[in-house]
Amino acid sequence: MKNLKLKPAAALVIGSLVLATGSLMAVSSNSVAADDKKDAAPKPALTVTTTKPSPATLAIKLGANGNVAAWQEAVIGSESGGLRLTDVKVNVGDVVKKGQVLAVFSADTVNADVAQARAGLLEAEANAAEAVANAARARTLETSGALSAQQISQYKTAEQTAKARIASARAALSSQQLRLKYTQVVAPDDGVISARAATVGSVVGVGTELFRMIRQGRLEWRAEVTAAELARIKPGTSAVVKAANGSELTGKVRMIAPTIDPQTRSALVYVDLPPATASATAATSANAPFKAGMFASGQFELGTSDAMTVPQQAVVVRDGFSYVFRLNQDGRVSQLKVQAGRRLGDRIEVSKGLTADSLVVVSGAGFLNDGDLVRNVPAAAAAPATAAK
Template identity: 25%
Template sequence: MFLKKLLLIVAVLCLVALSVFWYGHHRASAVKHATEPADVPVKVARAQRGDLDVSLKVIGSAEAYSTVTIQSRVDGQLVALSFKPGGRVKQGETIIRIDPSLLQSQLDEALGNLAKDQAQLVNAQTLLKRYTPLLAKGYVAQSDVDTYKANEGLYAASVKADTAAVELARTQLGYAQIHAPVDSIAGAPLVYPGAQVSANSTNLVVLNQVHPIYITFSIPESELAGLKASHARGALPVTAMVPGSKSAMQATLDFINNAVDASTGTIQLKAVYGNTDDQLTPGQFVQVSLPTARLSNVVTVPVVALQNSPDGSFVFVVSADGKVQQRMVTVGVGSGDRVVISKGLNGGEQVVTDGQMLLESGTHVRITSDNGS
């Protein structure tokens, strides 16, 4: 009986000891896990090796492809404006009418003079034809025949002059209707019906051609050599964007001025944009970006991956074991949202682009996004 009680007591003590050991082990494990930091969520991108077009960003403005100030080519009274101010006009469309009454009268007068001189020329030719044979028979004097010849030449010359006068009067009459020289947008009228206009003097309206349209901007002369090298490789694309807009416009460099402005140290350039969507209006400011040089076989990372310290710039590189290491880098030129790393990366590394504030060398991370760029 005593032996049974002893065995029972030993069994109870063993159970208590096992319980204490299990509790202590699990508590120590829980404390250990509680003190271990959680993985930090980060976003990453890859360092890329390849060619990079270095871009220059400047401010430019839209400029009409051509601007025409319409004037009358004849004197007269303005009788009608056949365009809507601010509206579109087509090439060849009649947009202004001048009173044609006086011009029509001048044409009619020229036609009358022509008809008269033509009749006199016919009469002179008839007389010369009639009296020339009589000269050999002695029926008319040589002086008379010479007079008939002179009259024929005189009237022939008059007919030519009259014909020219008719053509001039007809042309002048045509100028009573003014046609748009190009597809364009009309500005506000500078004179109104009833006003007297003078030939080649009175401005009537300004037309702006905006299909296509120019984007005008200037770059520092230090960028000119790289720009010319890029332009020599072919058509140079120019990207323009209206401030506040997310829509980029693709234009093409069309003009490089032939001299640098000595007062500003810049040179003017123009890019041509189709503007079929009427996104640009002359005088509007735009942000312009154009490639000025091409760098070969360079390593680039997103600008947001760069961090700064008193010792210089660095990035966090994610290693194969999921931990990050701080890597000091030497930063080169930038283009768009990427920057050249001239020293510190070989290309292909995963660099942290978001979440750096919680990191230090050796921190274990959890990648939540990898855009591969």
């Protein structure tokens, strides 16, 4: 009887367990379905900030390389031959003035020649005085018949010959005095001594080089510009020249070479460096930023033009090309190939491939791919999150 009474109770318990299990399975099934639906929704790949291109006025510049050289280099040589050099008063790097004595030759033999020429002039003048007196007496007797016409002619000829000898003696004296003057080698202009070959005790010939001098201490930058770009440069164009030590000077184009090198297809552009720095004093300084013979780079300033710029972070370089990512209305980005140009601070010009109304990704652009879904936040809100990360 007991066993018969327990069977319905067991059946009730079992039924309850079955119902509970079914309910749990239904709830679990609904939960899994909801999670699957939640996982199926797309998630943003990255949080980014965006901006629109902004207009700017950028300078048009043309880069070039070249050498710094002397504006003109004067060669100072000997004008007296066979004389011994007794004194050299200047050295390389010295600043000299026009007419300053640079070297002195021995003047002993020249002084003797000058004295001899002066004595010859005195002798010629004395002989001329006698000839003039004889000719004057002959003229007074010309009408009296006391002297023949031939004698009178001889006296007149002697007078003219004596005067010619005076002129010859004076010329000889001037020549010797000029030789005496040449025993002192003087500077033909203001400038800086750039080379010295003069040695005390040497005997040099006429025309032997003794010194080289940078006239007026002026330096110039000889830039090499290709034939295609030469037409953009005019005399008077400003150029910023940068020396090897980082110093910069602003000069002006003085002239453009009339010929083009057939090998390199480039021409020389001569840029005068400012006198304030290229002066004689600065050129002799040991730490002068520019010296003749050094290499320098520079840029010619050709004016300004309007441009469209974006932050430098927005431009991504891949496989040698520049790209930006445009944010579309659906929250996804499109990779656009652009042509980058000039730079202005932390901004870069985009000359092709982008419109002015495009929304460009700035922060995080380097981690994106074409078609990625992103979340756009203001730049002020993204900064703390980036710092915390």
